[in-house]
Amino acid sequence: MSLRTVSLRRRVTLSAIGVLGVVLIGVVLLVDALFAAQSKRDVDTALLEKARVAQQLVKQRVRGAELANRLEGRGVEVWLVMPDGTGFGNKPDEEVANEVSRQLIDGSKITVYAETAVITAAxxxxxxxxLLAGIGALAVTIxxxxLVVRRALAPLDAMTTLARSIARGNRGYRLNPSRADNExxxxxxxxxxxxxSLEGSEERTKRFVADAAHELRTPIAGVQAVAEALMQTASAEERERLNLLLVRESRRAGRLVDDLLALARIEAGLELHRERVDLLALAEAEVARTxxxxxxxxxxxxxxxxxxxGDPQRLAQVLANLADNARQATGPSGRVRLRVSRVGSFALLVVTDNGPGVPPEDRERIFDRLVRLDEARDQRSGGxxxxxxxxxGIARAHGGELSCIDPDQAATATATPDMDLAPPAPVAGPEAEAEAEKQGQGGVPPTAAAAPQVGGPPGAGAGRQGGELGEVGGGGRRGDSVGAAFEVRIPLAE
Known part of the structure; x- marks a missing residue:
């Protein structure tokens, strides 16, 4: 979009002067035409009156030159022709505005007329x-x-001054208009x-960069410390242990960077490869992965x-993040339920656990960046x-929403006659353990992943990180009570 930047003050002033000039010209032409017409009518009336007076004077025996002299004056001329052909007064020429001729009772003929120069001069x-009045009106109008335009545009000048002040680093100032119902x-x-919006975004960016720098400091410091220790140790056993620590800390830093990139991609606009997806099938695949x-x-x-x-890979990542978050919150002996249902025009997925839960005041805050309610557990899990x-972000990209809801509401939604309708599948032996280790490093079962995801596959977003989310506590209460509950709403396919 290209904004035309013609001077508004000049445009308004010239427009007003132009309109006034056109109006004045129109008024002048109209007044001139009306004056000419009215002058002609007035002359006609005056000439007729002179002719009537001439008849009256003749009755009073006023004759000849005396009659002509009495009738002349105030722009009216008289030409009197007696019965014997004698003429008195001024004979009219061709440049006569108007004339009236009458035969008088004594047989003489009188012609009264007004010269064109009289009306032209007026x-x-x-x-x-x-013309003088129009020029004066234009000068006064300019x-x-x-003054009027300067006062009218003063708020725009204030905006310009404020914008330049903010550009120089002064924050927090506002225009605060007294009325918002005009232009x-x-x-x-x-x-x-x-x-x-801009200052809020700037503040969030500053806080996010500071938090990210703080978060990266720990794994980077760990990598540095382990690398220095490796240079000083000669024991093969110790070197192997330090190598494992080095890999763990580097993965932790890598996960953080991946997630930062994932958030940046989501905010820039997530590209979705949509197809018809069954949320229940994705939930079952997530159970198998966990x-x-x-x-x-x-x-x-x-x-x-x-x-x-929706995009099955992105939705699988949402499920993986929520499931791993619940698993880290409840511990090894915890219980997690993924309940899929249809409510109106939405598919509803409720993920509940029997962990310590989320305080009501933190149910929205946990969706902010780098928020963790249990710092000690997150340091252990690498979250x-x-x-x-x-x-x-993924849920909203699908036109849905993810929220942390009240546990009592979730307990009603997820209650079933048999809570053990899908018992844990036995996994044993070295091959299974190797597969689990592979999953812990970012893998997902074939039913849950087949393409790269934002910030990595579902395991990279949550399962791989071992509870990196805005996790919700450290201990865990057991039993059938619901601790934390998360609800995902996605519009149903048509």
Missing amino acids: QTRLRRLL GAML LGRTAAAFDDMLD RLLAPDFDIVAEGEPAFVS SGLGLPIAR
Whole structure:
């Protein structure tokens, strides 16, 4: 979009002067025409009156030159022709505005007329007066318009001054319009809203960069410490242990960087490869993946098929993030339920666990970047506090929403007659353990992943990180009570 930047002050002033000039010209032409017509009528009336007076004077025996002299004056001329052909007065020529001729009772003929120069002189005086008045009106209008436009555009000058002040680093200032129901008020209000949004985004970016730098400091420091220790040790056993630590810390830093990139991609606009997807099938695939990672963990998928139009890899990542978040919150003896249902025009996925839960005041905050409610557990698990923001971003990219809901509401939604309808599948032996280790490093079962994901596959977003989300506590309460509950709403496929 290219905005035309012609001077608004000049445009308004010239437009007003142009309109006034056209109006003045029209008024002058109209007044001139009306004056000419009225002058002609007045002359006709005066001439007729002179002719009537002439008849009266003749009755009073006024004759000849005396009669002509009495009738002449005030722009009226007389030509009197006696019965014997004698003429008195001024004989009219061709340049006569109007004339009236009458036969008098004594047999003489009188012609009264007005010269054109009389009316022309009056019109000239009028036009000169109108011209001077028009020039004066234009001069006054120009001066008044400059003052009025300057006052009218003062709010725009204030916006310019404020914008330049903010560009120099002064934050927090606003226009605060007294009224927002007119053009300048709406512009000023929109300007303030833009400043609120920009400064809020700037503040979030600064905080995020500072938090990310703080988070990266620990794994980078760990990598540095291990590398220095490797240079000083000669023991093969110790070197092997340090190599494992080096790999763990480097993976931790890599996961954080991957998640930062994932969030950036989501905010820039996530590209989705949509197809018809059954959320229940994705939930069952996530159960299989989790049991491969933790064979003894109690996790169940239940409900009814619910088909949505979405990217199966992205949706699988949401499920993986939520399931791993719940697994890390509850511990090895925890219980997690994934319940799929259809509610109106939405497919509903509710993930519940029997962990310590999320305090009501933190149910929205946990979706902020790098928020972790249990720092000690997250340091052990390697979580970065980015999983939930990523999961919510993916849900919203599908036209849905991810939220942390009240546990009592979730307990009603997920209650079933048999909570053990899908017991854990036994996984044993070295091959299974190797497969679990592979899953812990980012792999997912074939039913859950077949293409790269934002920030890595589902395991990279959550399962691989071992609870990197905005996790919700450290201990765990057991039993059938619901601790934390997350609800995903995605529009049903047509």
